[in-house]
Amino acid sequence: VLAVGAAPVVLGAMGFTSAGIAASSIAAKMMSAAAIANGGGVAAGGLVATLQSAGAAGLSLSSNILLGLTGSSIGGWL
Template sequence: MDPFSALAAVAGGVVAVVAAPVALGAAGFTSAGIVAGSIGAKMMSAAAIANGGGVAAGSVVAGLQSAGAAGLSGAASAAAATVGGAVASVASAIF
């Protein structure tokens, strides 16, 4: 891997880890709960309707709220960095 691709992969990983909490907050998944009228609230409503009134533990909505409330765990940060790095690496190969 050339130095530019390596740098792009690292930068992509860093951006993914930093951007994930910002994206969660923007979608309405915050430490205070899901923000009324947000995308998160709409997702929660749809999940509750589909599950007979409650949001299932381990569901996507529950996971996103957990990450929004507590921040990313070490494993989630590593996964976000890996995905971000891979995307940046592919992008650097294209451009």
């Protein structure tokens, strides 16, 4: 449950916001590196695009379920 609740907060803190990627943020640095690596563009479906989508629209139901299962598995293992 904590992982599901923390994901939007962490994404926002990294600079992946509903208004776009925040200037001078970790997200901006990631986007710059991805653009340089891809010859000037950011690949659709890549890590930066996926994180920005989640930051803008929130996580999908399947992502929430996966995070919840992962968090509870790790919590149970510890």
